Amino acid sequence: MYEDRVLDDRVHTSLYVDPSIFDAEMDTIFHNTWVWVAHASEIPLPGNFKMSHVGLEPVIVTRSADGSVHVLLNRCRHRAGSVCEEPRGKTSVFVCRYHGWSYDLTGKLRGVPHAVGYAADFNKQDYPLVSLRVEEYAGLIFATFRQDLQPLDEYLGRAKPWIDLFMKQGAGFGLQVAGAHKFRFRGNWKIQLENTTDAYHFPIVHRSFLTSLDEETEDLFDVLGQGGWVEDLGNGHSVMVMIPDLIDLETNLDAAIPERFQALADELTKDHPPEAVRRIVRAVGGTGFNINLFPNIACSMAFFRVLRPVAVDETEITHMALTMNGGPEAANRARLRLHEHFQGPMGFGTPDDAEGWERVQRGAAAGENLWILLNRGKDNDVSAETGMRSAYRMWKKMMAQNPATVTP
Amino acid sequence: MSAAKETLAAEEEAPGAQNARDAQGGTPPPLASHSPTARPRIELQDAVEFIWLEADLLDRQDYSEWLALWTATGHYVIPIDRDSEDYAAQLNIVFDDHAMRAARVQRLKSGLSMCASPSARTVRTASRFRRLGDAHGTTVIRCAQHLVEYKYDRTRILAADVTYHLTRAHGAGGALALENKIVRLVNSDDALFGIGYLL
Numbered sequence: 001m002y003e004d005r006v007l008d009d010r011v012h013t014s015l016y017v018d019p020s021i022f023d024a025e026m027d028t029i030f031h032n033t034w035v036w037v038a039h040a041s042e043i044p045l046p047g048n049f050k051m052s053h054v055g056l057e058p059v060i061v062t063r064s065a066d067g068s069v070h071v072l073l074n075r076c077r078h079r080a081g082s083v084c085e086e087p088r089g090k091t092s093v094f095v096c097r098y099h100g101w102s103y104d105l106t107g108k109l110r111g112v113p114h115a116v117g118y119a120a121d122f123n124k125q126d127y128p129l130v131s132l133r134v135e136e137y138a139g140l141i142f143a144t145f146r147q148d149l150q151p152l153d154e155y156l157g158r159a160k161p162w163i164d165l166f167m168k169q170g171a172g173f174g175l176q177v178a179g180a181h182k183f184r185f186r187g188n189w190k191i192q193l194e195n196t197t198d199a200y201h202f203p204i205v206h207r208s209f210l211t212s213l214d215e216e217t218e219d220l221f222d223v224l225g226q227g228g229w230v231e232d233l234g235n236g237h238s239v240m241v242m243i244p245d246l247i248d249l250e251t252n253l254d255a256a257i258p259e260r261f262q263a264l265a266d267e268l269t270k271d272h273p274p275e276a277v278r279r280i281v282r283a284v285g286g287t288g289f290n291i292n293l294f295p296n297i298a299c300s301m302a303f304f305r306v307l308r309p310v311a312v313d314e315t316e317i318t319h320m321a322l323t324m325n326g327g328p329e330a331a332n333r334a335r336l337r338l339h340e341h342f343q344g345p346m347g348f349g350t351p352d353d354a355e356g357w358e359r360v361q362r363g364a365a366a367g368e369n370l371w372i373l374l375n376r377g378k379d380n381d382v383s384a385e386t387g388m389r390s391a392y393r394m395w396k397k398m399m400a401q402n403p404a405t406v407t408p
Numbered sequence: 409m410s411a412a413k414e415t416l417a418a419e420e421e422a423p424g425a426q427n428a429r430d431a432q433g434g435t436p437p438p439l440a441s442h443s444p445t446a447r448p449r450i451e452l453q454d455a456v457e458f459i460w461l462e463a464d465l466l467d468r469q470d471y472s473e474w475l476a477l478w479t480a481t482g483h484y485v486i487p488i489d490r491d492s493e494d495y496a497a498q499l500n501i502v503f504d505d506h507a508m509r510a511a512r513v514q515r516l517k518s519g520l521s522m523c524a525s526p527s528a529r530t531v532r533t534a535s536r537f538r539r540l541g542d543a544h545g546t547t548v549i550r551c552a553q554h555l556v557e558y559k560y561d562r563t564r565i566l567a568a569d570v571t572y573h574l575t576r577a578h579g580a581g582g583a584l585a586l587e588n589k590i591v592r593l594v595n596s597d598d599a600l601f602g603i604g605y606l607l
Binding site: 179180183184185205207336339344348352353354356359 | 498
């Protein structure tokens, strides 16, 4: 359905405003692809869990005793009560507080109070928490309702080498999620999906961020002027390279230390050999590219951007800060401060993005027969709308398929 | 800078005296009046008037006047985790030292920021004031703040517990000054929205 709403170089306004298209997307896309739910560092130990979503559906991501990861619908099989209302934590059991049904970390139904009230053929094995299929790449945990979907590895495909490059900012320590900013805007989820590979807006929308930087850093964030590009990675994924020098953080380690990190380098020198200092400092500001993974997660320079559709005109965004797992405190604090500078409800960048996206939704109330233009960038330069065209090509392909009704 | 630090350190040497003053309902003990470094106690009523002044400056967006209320060492903090006090070690919504505060004000007033030109209109009230005591040369006040913002066709509420660490800017008898301000939103760890003004 709706294939005629997406052309090669434009998409129809109804994709932002039509509630029936939103409903179809939740079924046809979010029930039929790999959806990102967690990073492995959020549930490091057996018993750890976090609440998340697959499309509109609340789930719990758990790590069970054997270390395996489970994604479970947060809904008691008896009369639908939620079994978890803590955003994250550690437990061995999820209990529905309504009638006391209890489930283990794999979703298995363990206990039913006053079980004598059930008929003899009542079998607890018939009522586990609904469990989704789970796969993981480089710490990124995805879930899907579809048992017959291609493996995650195949789905990520050409995005994988870029994910590997992104993870190099762990500087040998590995990355961990170290807090998150969460905010909502009144606009369709695809407005944010587009934005992750939109370098064109950066010098306009973020001018007040750019003027808050020192001269050297302001030059670094001249994203249109460094010969960057956008690449379609297939399956709706894309990468936008803004700072080519920061693609591979394990090369060019002899480069001069930027002025803004000199104090950090001096501090690290007290406890670390010069090679380690250079590696950490080169990684501390993150990469120079954004990877957009269809439909809901981006590895964006130095953080994870997670989008969650709430309604046709409401979207929740989470910006997860990343630090080096077990890395030097000074470097990790520097990463937190950099994240706070741009991201979050009162960052120097995010509120302007949110305002821009809301204005798109407000503007889309006019001209119901008009189209959204995505025809920019004939040579795939960094300001090309190539990544958006890639995402919408996948959208069209998925929406053209008959929505596979999945009954777990 | 070093003189200011010495003053703070000297005052920290007599925490018992500070507590004793609180216990006696505000009667200054002889020790305070004889100490050359101790500052006069900041009374609750003075603190309340100062906090109301600050609220009015923020609602009117007189941000340069607001900046002048601060000491050079102070921090403006809006944490995500309401229970933690180790702000430097965690991710915050705002964690501003003097330079970041100035940069923030410059950004909001630059006319270059879409969320702040125009920003939402705000009206805030502060109430439920409590004087929690004295620490590190400051008087600690906690209050409730209700802020209503309006922009386009939408009115929203942000409620917070706000902790103020107040001091005297230029020694005894000087004007009150903000050493720290910590704004703990009731929904600090839930989804917020783009905020183009100061809390």
